[in-house]
Amino acid sequence: MVSCIRARCSRNLVRVGCQGLYRSARVLVPITVAAIAVALGARRAGADSTTPRPAALSGVVKRAEAPKPINYDKLTQEAVDLLSKYVRINTTNPPGNELPAAELLREKFLSDGIPATIWQPQPGRGIFAARLHGTGRHNRAIVLLSHMDVVPANPKEWQVPPFSGEVKDGELWGRGALDDKGPGVIELMAMLAIKRAGILLDRDILFIATGDEEEGGRNGAGWLVDHEADVFADAGYLLNEGGAIERRPNGRVFFAVSVAEKTPLWLRLTATGPAGHGAVPPAETSVTRLLRALDHLGAYRPQIRIIDRVRDYFKAIAQLDGGPPEFLDLRTALQDGEYARKFLAVPRQNALVRDTLAITVLNGSAKTNVIPASASAEIDCRLLPGEDPQHVVRNIRKAIGDDDIKIEVLLNFPAVSSPNKSLLMDAIDHLAESEGGAPVVPTMIAGFTDSHYFRQKKLIAYGFIPIEVSPAAERGIHGIDERIPVRELGAGIRRMVQVLEYAGGYRDGAR
Numbered sequence: 087m088v089s090c091i092r093a094r095c096s097r098n099l100v101r102v103g104c105q106g107l108y109r110s111a112r113v114l115v116p117i118t119v120a121a122i123a124v125a126l127g128a129r130r131a132g133a134d135s136t137t138p139r140p141a142a143l144s145g146v147v148k149r150a151e152a153p154k155p156i157n158y159d160k161l162t163q164e165a166v167d168l169l170s171k172y173v174r175i176n177t178t179n180p181p182g183n184e185l186p187a188a189e190l191l192r193e194k195f196l197s198d199g200i201p202a203t204i205w206q207p208q209p210g211r212g213i214f215a216a217r218l219h220g221t222g223r224h225n226r227a228i229v230l231l232s233h234m235d236v237v238p239a240n241p242k243e244w245q246v247p248p249f250s251g252e253v254k255d256g257e258l259w260g261r262g263a264l265d266d267k268g269p270g271v272i273e274l275m276a277m278l279a280i281k282r283a284g285i286l287l288d289r290d291i292l293f294i295a296t297g298d299e300e301e302g303g304r305n306g307a308g309w310l311v312d313h314e315a316d317v318f319a320d321a322g323y324l325l326n327e328g329g330a331i332e333r334r335p336n337g338r339v340f341f342a343v344s345v346a347e348k349t350p351l352w353l354r355l356t357a358t359g360p361a362g363h364g365a366v367p368p369a370e371t372s373v374t375r376l377l378r379a380l381d382h383l384g385a386y387r388p389q390i391r392i393i394d395r396v397r398d399y400f401k402a403i404a405q406l407d408g409g410p411p412e413f414l415d416l417r418t419a420l421q422d423g424e425y426a427r428k429f430l431a432v433p434r435q436n437a438l439v440r441d442t443l444a445i446t447v448l449n450g451s452a453k454t455n456v457i458p459a460s461a462s463a464e465i466d467c468r469l470l471p472g473e474d475p476q477h478v479v480r481n482i483r484k485a486i487g488d489d490d491i492k493i494e495v496l497l498n499f500p501a502v503s504s505p506n507k508s509l510l511m512d513a514i515d516h517l518a519e520s521e522g523g524a525p526v527v528p529t530m531i532a533g534f535t536d537s538h539y540f541r542q543k544k545l546i547a548y549g550f551i552p553i554e555v556s557p558a559a560e561r562g563i564h565g566i567d568e569r570i571p572v573r574e575l576g577a578g579i580r581r582m583v584q585v586l587e588y589a590g591g592y593r594d595g596a597r
């Protein structure tokens with residue numbers, strides 16, 4: 087099996103017997119995770135494209151049959167059925183319970199003969215991976231990443247039950263339709279389309295669906311990176327959520343590809359003081375100290391800093407829209423105090439040019455008549471790439487002006503970004519070119535995704551799902567009435583196939 091997939095096949099030549107791999111994969115299903123992981127796993131040293139073809143197999147190549155045409159209408163219907171089922175599995179995090187969702191994905195891949203496995207980092211939690219083997223000509227695999235968990239949804243606020251997966255007015259409704267089960271289905275169906283059509287790419291495609299993304303990913307991507315890094319050790323590139331095809335108000339379309347993310351610095355501030363009865367309060371308590379500190383923090387404004395990618399992003403937007411002229415040179419424009427005030431009043435713009443602080447969780451007494459010995463607040467602080475978290479904590483300490491308040495770091499990791507140029511970006515460029523020459527704009531997102539775990543392992547990771555997301559649809563993400571147009575689900579599969587064909591050497595022009 088290994089020598090078969092190792093064999094170097096040109097685009098239209100395929101080694102007889104390659105299908106054996108897929109049959110073997112079916113047989114692997116019931117055996118241990120360890121054995122499946124070997125089938126899934128990265129290729130080891132000495133197994134790159136220079137490995138000589140085994141003598142016993144040489145001379146048995148034949149011209150492959152031409153790939154079968156892909157019926158996208160049929161695939162779209164299949165994707166709708168799968169996504170409906172996927173949305174119906176409630177993976178609200180906490181607690182996540184992604185295992186049944188992982189089983190649904192495994193069943194789908196295995197029925198098409200693609201090896202797949204599941205890990206359980208905690209009881210009921212799941213992480214899933216499946217690998218579509220290519221010719222092995224290039225040993226840098228591409229990871230298609232998504233997450234199976236979703237944020238909570240309150241059925242009372244929704245027009246349709248959020249875990250129904252109902253199709254209404256040409257859209258598939260439900261929590262996760264866009265974030266991130268829909269994108270996962272697009273990635274999965276693109277792999278099945280390539281396999282079924284008999285398209286042989288020159289590198290492997292690895293599908294990974296994590297859990298726990300919405301709670302920071304420690305029981306998902308973080309666990310995989312720490313415990314099973316071999317699974318993606320051969321991967322060089324990764325596509326994930328974080329960017330999409332966007333349409334400007336003037337109708338012009340661009341491909342937003344996230345190459346950088348802000349990084350979280352989640353903090354807990356704790357004040358202490360005398361505990362006692364609420365009827366006889368001392369002048370200063372843990373709560374009054376905390377409130378004073380938070381008041382100071384609320385007035386604190388971190389410095390403006392425009393990183394090159396953000397400057398370039400605004401410039402590209404201005405070029406698309408024919409303005410505003412200030413976006414063409416944001417650094418100069420923001421030196422004008424009046425313009426800066428206007429610009430920074432838009433939260434999304436403000437978040438792209440400075441660190442931000444949001445006071446989110448408050449804890450004091452559990453009873454009205456009890457003065458607590460301690461009171462605490464949690465702060466969701468987000469840092470621009472290149473910021474030193476210790477320096478930020480020092481500034482926050484200075485701003486609150488009370489050295490007795492304890493500051494703990496709850497979550498932080500280094501901000502890592504990916505280069506603007508790569509084989510994967512070339513593939514996205516070619517897709518954009520084929521769609522009327524839409525510009526590809528590298529962006530930074532104010533949030534963070536699982537991409538950082540993989541960027542730390544040196545993968546070039548981009549946030550880009552090739553579907554058009556309208557501003558109205560975007561509001562459904564973590565909001566109410568989340569849904570994906572069926573048309574975009576189908577178009578997303580077609581575009582994803584195209585990106586993989588370019589990156590996998592099947593369509594010319596990607597290199």
Ligand SMILES: [Zn+2]
Nearest residue numbers: 265266299327
């Ligand atoms: Zn997400």
